[in-house]
Amino acid sequence: MVEQTPKIGVRELRLSYGQHEVLHGISFEILRNEIFGIIGPAQSGKTSLLRAINRTLEFTAGARYSGSITVDGEEVGKVRNVYELRRKIGMVAPLPVGLPLTIYDNVAFAPRMGGIRQKGSIDDIVERCLRQAALWDEVKDRLHTLGTRLSGGQQQRLTIARALSHQPEILCLDEFSIAIDPVTTMRIEEVLKELRQQMTIILVTNLVQQARRLADRTMFLFEGDIIELDRSEVIFSNSPAQQKTYDYVNGIFG
Amino acid sequence: MTPGRRHLEPLKEWLIERFIWLCGVSAIFFVFAIFIFVFREGADYFFSGFKAGEFFTSIEWYPTSRTHVRYGALALITGTFSVSFLAMFLAVPFGLGAAVFISEFCPPRLKEGLKIVIELLAAIPSVVWGFIGLTIMNSLIVRLFNAPIGLNMFNGAIILALMSVPIIVSIGEDALKAVPDSYREAAVALGCTRWQMIFRVLLPAARNGLLAAVMLGIGRAVGETMAVLMATGHSIRIPHGVLEPVRTLTATIAAELGEAPVHSDHYQVLFIIGILLFTITFVINITADFIVRGIGRK
Numbered sequence: 001m002v003e004q005t006p007k008i009g010v011r012e013l014r015l016s017y018g019q020h021e022v023l024h025g026i027s028f029e030i031l032r033n034e035i036f037g038i039i040g041p042a043q044s045g046k047t048s049l050l051r052a053i054n055r056t057l058e059f060t061a062g063a064r065y066s067g068s069i070t071v072d073g074e075e076v077g078k079v080r081n082v083y084e085l086r087r088k089i090g091m092v093a094p095l096p097v098g099l100p101l102t103i104y105d106n107v108a109f110a111p112r113m114g115g116i117r118q119k120g121s122i123d124d125i126v127e128r129c130l131r132q133a134a135l136w137d138e139v140k141d142r143l144h145t146l147g148t149r150l151s152g153g154q155q156q157r158l159t160i161a162r163a164l165s166h167q168p169e170i171l172c173l174d175e176f177s178i179a180i181d182p183v184t185t186m187r188i189e190e191v192l193k194e195l196r197q198q199m200t201i202i203l204v205t206n207l208v209q210q211a212r213r214l215a216d217r218t219m220f221l222f223e224g225d226i227i228e229l230d231r232s233e234v235i236f237s238n239s240p241a242q243q244k245t246y247d248y249v250n251g252i253f254g
Numbered sequence: 255m256t257p258g259r260r261h262l263e264p265l266k267e268w269l270i271e272r273f274i275w276l277c278g279v280s281a282i283f284f285v286f287a288i289f290i291f292v293f294r295e296g297a298d299y300f301f302s303g304f305k306a307g308e309f310f311t312s313i314e315w316y317p318t319s320r321t322h323v324r325y326g327a328l329a330l331i332t333g334t335f336s337v338s339f340l341a342m343f344l345a346v347p348f349g350l351g352a353a354v355f356i357s358e359f360c361p362p363r364l365k366e367g368l369k370i371v372i373e374l375l376a377a378i379p380s381v382v383w384g385f386i387g388l389t390i391m392n393s394l395i396v397r398l399f400n401a402p403i404g405l406n407m408f409n410g411a412i413i414l415a416l417m418s419v420p421i422i423v424s425i426g427e428d429a430l431k432a433v434p435d436s437y438r439e440a441a442v443a444l445g446c447t448r449w450q451m452i453f454r455v456l457l458p459a460a461r462n463g464l465l466a467a468v469m470l471g472i473g474r475a476v477g478e479t480m481a482v483l484m485a486t487g488h489s490i491r492i493p494h495g496v497l498e499p500v501r502t503l504t505a506t507i508a509a510e511l512g513e514a515p516v517h518s519d520h521y522q523v524l525f526i527i528g529i530l531l532f533t534i535t536f537v538i539n540i541t542a543d544f545i546v547r548g549i550g551r552k
């Protein structure tokens with residue numbers, strides 16, 4: 001099922017904001033078409049890691065990193081077209097960021113930026129992405145109202161639809177379910193399982209059970225270090241390699 | 255809080271609420287009071303001898319003629335609108351451009367310096383601007399455009415634009431700063447360039463504040479008196495080009511009110527001009543309000 005070629009390679013990644021080091025030289029690989037879970041308590045550097053991959057970290061003053069991050073073997077710091085890199089990666093933030101546009105325009109935003117002009121094909125993209133994000137039925141009659149008027153959970157699904165709109169090869173979900181009810185969360189999880197055929201998914205989550213349900217492999221990140229990285233069956237078994245992993249997964253600490 | 259004081263809490267709350275209410279209501283009260291006062295000063299003439307037809311269609315403004323007094327304000331209305339329009343034509347793109355630069359592109363250190371300078375610009379008294387128009391701009395326009403006279407619509411518009419730009423920049427920059435960074439990051443994460451982000455996300459998100467900035471700029475341009483009085487040439491005529499002198503409504507009031515005998519027809523007509531100015535700014539603000547809501551409802 002999972003092809004054994006790395007989609008993303010991270011080597012000796014040290015990341016810091018000013019004097020404060022957040023990631024202490026971590027190395028791992030994410031394979032093509034796998035769902036890669038990242039678990040760990042707050043402040044362990046999960047979000048910073050994602051932001052380094054799509055190079056939005058550079059908008060934060062004082063943020064730097066050393067080491068290497070490659071996407072498809074290409075060093076992200078040296079890509080010729082950073083916009084192309086970012087279009088390759090769909091990003092869903094923990095709290096929904098509905099751009100102040102209509103529902104339709106939110107989803108059509110990236111395709112239009114990418115140069116698609118025909119209304120027909122944009123219509124198709126909007127419908128496909130909204131269906132994939134399990135939002136189509138709720139909004140199909142009011143596509144031209146402001147996206148910011150939707151409820152929190154709907155807005156989050158809108159950002160998922162938007163992240164899918166530029167047909168990314170990598171989908172990063174940063175605690176996507178904290179604003180969504182459990183039923184909708186399950187529906188989106190089903191969608192993610194299907195999407196795995198088409199893309200690589202990085203699932204950062206505070207819900208360890210979500211990682212267990214979805215992820216092929218899971219990485220336990222704690223205070224900027226990788227405690228353990230293994231197949232999810234191992235991480236969530238009764239005998240992971242590290243006692244700390246067992247404790248965290250079973251809610252004994254963290 | 256000691257138990258003894260606790261029973262005073264409702265009273266304190268009540269007092270604070272009343273005070274805040276008073277602050278809010280006084281704004282409405284003052285606007286109406288000014289309107290009523292201005293209207294009362296012109297009311298006698300407005301209801302007896304005032305010829306609205308002549309006022310709005312004639313360019314013959316002879317308030318002190320011995321034989322045939324005429325109050326045709328068309329040239330003054332044209333003057334106000336042409337100078338303000340030209341000023342905004344220059345100031346809006348420039349001001350908004352500067353606001354975007356300061357908010358999005360400027361390195362932090364330069365940003366602080368620029369903001370201080372721009373606030374200084376906004377604080378320059380209008381008579382100083384008028385002085386600049388009267389001397390520097392005057393000779394510059396004569397030399398550059400070979401114009402017969404440097405005190406004209408173009409001069410006034412440039413002075414007005416220079417006065418409005420700082421307001422547009424500082425309010426516009428505040429509006430852009432108020433756009434959450436998450437919007438910028440979301441747009442950028444979708445793979446758009448900085449320009450696309452600015453035009454498609456930032457400007458639409460900040461449009462209410464930006465519109466308010468432009469409206470304040472227009473308000474300043476329409477209401478400005480001293481600088482235009484000094485820079486526009488103050489000559490009553492319908493301009494046929496930007497290099498011709500004009501006279502504005504505000505400048506007319508400023509120049510003539512002191513000379514007009516109190517409660518004479520002339521005096522009252524000047525107050526009617528005041529009402530007209532009041533109405534113009536009112537209409538501009540209402541229009542802006544409708545535009546903002548119109549976009550918001552979408």
